Amino acid sequence: MTSVNKIQVRTNVYYEFLQSPNAADATVHICAPFKGDVISRWTVNRLYQRFKLGDISLENRPRSGRPTDCNDEALRDALREKPSATTRELSMTLRPSASDLLVKMRSRFQHRATEPVFHTLANASEVRYVRKTSLEQQSSRSNGSDNALRLPQIETLSRERRTDSAPANIQGLSRNKYLRES
Structure with a gap:
């Protein structure tokens, strides 16, 4: 079966909508040339309802819920502003889920261990x-x-x-392990 993208199929559904008001017949006419189930009858019914309401856009509608993607620059700026921010805090400001944010940080940014902090004994x-x-x-x-x-x-x-200050040779590094120095 030939690979067909959604916009091509929706264009065919819109053409069939202009030809006949019956969604079941439109499904048969669209699937016949492709010799397979390219689109279901229920999807055609849903598109017919959209077309009847006057919405003839062929692209996907925005979905509800939290977005799964965030801007790299916004994430980088947030990490520069507060290097010790947790993924939960970042997800509250940038809006992806904390687990999606952690996956993104691990895949897109350089992973570097944080600088050592030497603690004092009383x-x-x-x-x-x-x-x-x-x-x-x-x-x-x-x-x-x-x-x-x-x-x-x-x-x-x-x-x-030792005190809590870092040794002289690593003071220039950022405290955040995901943030590259520019």
Whole structure:
């Protein structure tokens, strides 16, 4: 059977509508040259109703519901504005569903891991950590194991402690893993 697009078939339905008001006969006349079911009788009935109301457009009508596609530029701008936005927040502003948005982000944008964030230990936590490990170290020495790790003292820990700021070599990168830097 020959492949026929919807607009060609709808053009034939409109021609048959102008020739005869019977949708069942129109279906037979349209399907006969193609030797198959190109269009169903119910579709012809629906198109006849549209034509009777004066709507002779042959294109698809807009459908109800959420659109499944969104603009790439709008998505890119939203990610630049708020890099930490979740897919749920983006779907509320851009209108596709969150799962469609996630699929689109994974397929269209470069996936890059976010920059590392180094967290600080409170002074009390550092003291507890050093005391606990130094006690473990002393107990391992008493057991005769000489290959125990030597842990730095509290002064060394406080000097080398990291903050929440990123290291200097990756500060220029965006925090969002889906957004390419321009």
